[in-house]
Amino acid sequence: MSRLSLNQWTTRPLSVTEAVDACVRHEIPSIGLWRDHVAAHGLSATAALVRSAGLRVSSLCRGGFFNRPGWLDDNRRAIEEAAALEAACLVLVPGGLEGKDLAGAREQVATALATLVPYASEQGVWLAVEPMHPMYCADRGVISTLGQALDVAPPEVGVVVDSFHVWWDPDVLPQIARAGSRIASFQLSDFLDPLPADVLLGRAMMGDGVISFGPLVAAVEAAGYTGDVEVEIFNADVWAADPDEVLVTMKSRFSTLVR
Amino acid sequence: MSRLSLNQWTTRPLSVTEAVDACVRHEIPSIGLWRDHVAAHGLSATAALVRSAGLRVSSLCRGGFFNRPGWLDDNRRAIEEAAALEAACLVLVPGGLEGKDLAGAREQVATALATLVPYASEQGVWLAVEPMHPMYCADRGVISTLGQALDVAPPEVGVVVDSFHVWWDPDVLPQIARAGSRIASFQLSDFLDPLPADVLLGRAMMGDGVISFGPLVAAVEAAGYTGDVEVEIFNADVWAADPDEVLVTMKSRFSTLVR
Numbered sequence A, B: 001m002s003r004l005s006l007n008q009w010t011t012r013p014l015s016v017t018e019a020v021d022a023c024v025r026h027e028i029p030s031i032g033l034w035r036d037h038v039a040a041h042g043l044s045a046t047a048a049l050v051r052s053a054g055l056r057v058s059s060l061c062r063g064g065f066f067n068r069p070g071w072l073d074d075n076r077r078a079i080e081e082a083a084a085l086e087a088a089c090l091v092l093v094p095g096g097l098e099g100k101d102l103a104g105a106r107e108q109v110a111t112a113l114a115t116l117v118p119y120a121s122e123q124g125v126w127l128a129v130e131p132m133h134p135m136y137c138a139d140r141g142v143i144s145t146l147g148q149a150l151d152v153a154p155p156e157v158g159v160v161v162d163s164f165h166v167w168w169d170p171d172v173l174p175q176i177a178r179a180g181s182r183i184a185s186f187q188l189s190d191f192l193d194p195l196p197a198d199v200l201l202g203r204a205m206m207g208d209g210v211i212s213f214g215p216l217v218a219a220v221e222a223a224g225y226t227g228d229v230e231v232e233i234f235n236a237d238v239w240a241a242d243p244d245e246v247l248v249t250m251k252s253r254f255s256t257l258v259r
Helices: A014-027 A035-041 A041-051 A071-085 A102-123 A144-151 A172-182 A213-222 A236-240 A245-258 B017-023 B035-041 B043-053 B071-085 B102-123 B144-151 B172-182 B211-224 B235-238 B244-256
Strands: A006-007 A030-034 A056-064 A090-093 A126-129 A160-163 A183-188 A229-232 B004-007 B030-034 B056-064 B092-093 B126-128 B158-162 B183-188 B229-230
Touching: A006 A014, A006 A056, A006 A245, A006 B017, A014 A035, A014 A245, A030 A035, A030 A041, A030 A102, A035 A041, A035 A056, A035 A071, A035 B235, A041 A213, A056 A183, A056 B056, A071 A090, A071 A102, A102 A126, A102 A144, A102 B043, A126 A183, A144 A160, A144 A172, A160 A172, A160 B229, A172 A183, A183 A213, A183 B043, A213 A245, A213 B030, A213 B035, A229 B043, B004 B017, B004 B056, B017 B035, B017 B229, B030 B035, B030 B043, B030 B102, B030 B229, B035 B043, B035 B056, B043 B158, B056 B071, B056 B183, B071 B092, B071 B102, B102 B229, B126 B183, B144 B158, B144 B172, B158 B172, B158 B244, B172 B183, B183 B211, B183 B244, B229 B244
Parallel strands: A006 A030, A006 A229, A030 A056, A056 A090, A090 A126, A126 A160, A160 A183, A183 A229, B004 B030, B004 B229, B030 B056, B056 B092, B092 B126, B126 B158, B158 B183, B183 B229
Antiparallel strands: none
């Protein structure tokens, strides 16, 4: 429980102040922040708030979307924000397809990551590319497996292991072992069956979907990861629920299913 | 065009008689039949009808669902039906999860395939296991990549290469080469972006989604596949359209995007 982190989108309706207060109230020692929430509160004010609350920042979500105009400037700003927040890493969502050139889009991710490494290094920020479930390949992330993320990213760039994105992958356990010290973030949510109409919201609280967390958790531990473990759930029912109840459930499920 | 096949679910509202007539009318030399349509028309009557129409049967869809009670008897019947229809192969949809034991479900597929091989061989039927898009891993098919299908299935069992299921896979081209003479069926449809509310219906006519067909077609050809190429589309708009228009579009797209 000393490594549990609340990813801010799990309690998306809460402001930065409310989410930080909720972490303190529920003795959750770490938070994964989102750039839009941070911007609404102010970057310096957020950095001061989390520090005074004694919270770690397990990640800043998110840079990436290398297929969008202005991606370079936007990612440089994201790196600066991650540095100001002393986030353990900056999560990068690769972005989907423009047109139908999947191979080209994947090359563009490799190029963009290599382009960003020097500035991230200068700012002391660990970039973490997130392989995404293949159902998002067209619209959100052309990097579809952990193995591919490790192949595409320069060695200075870490990877995000998100249970929702990788649970189906027949090669995931050996690839987690291969990732080793490149695991920059470990995120948890469950996979709903059936999926909702908007597949972006196909995540659920651990235990409410089909994922067996034990093997993934054991593999990430065995790979040497000692960072925080974020719970990141995009789910309309979770967002509509009482945030205090969500956090109570989250801690309970974490203690029974993860540790 | 001499290898084009109409998978019967592309024109799902049509009976066997209507679908066979449509193939003849549009000079489509091959058809992929579905068991429920065949049962409605009668097995022997269907076999006689397609033979008298001069059509090849590129596949019978489908056996599998090895997680369901009665799977063994059902698959033995499917093998007998494929034999009676002289289908080029029997497509096997692996089935999803019962509970959360993904590794166990995958072992069950391997066991089931090995169990079915002797009877299929006796009946002269080529079994073809279909790796399915990972968004169907929970509810429909726990075999998620072509590479995994080749690993799990005994060498006597072929594989289905379906563009919709495999297009996102960073390893698909080498795995098609590896599959070689084990490619028992090549099926085409496009991947919609955004997906519809029911992701089972996320397929589209070639050209209406995000897939580049050229590399897949070239790889399947290079692997030595000389069988029919089925167009299999699950799409509510396609089902609601005039079937003659669907087939005209299908031939046109096939000639521009595939050959």
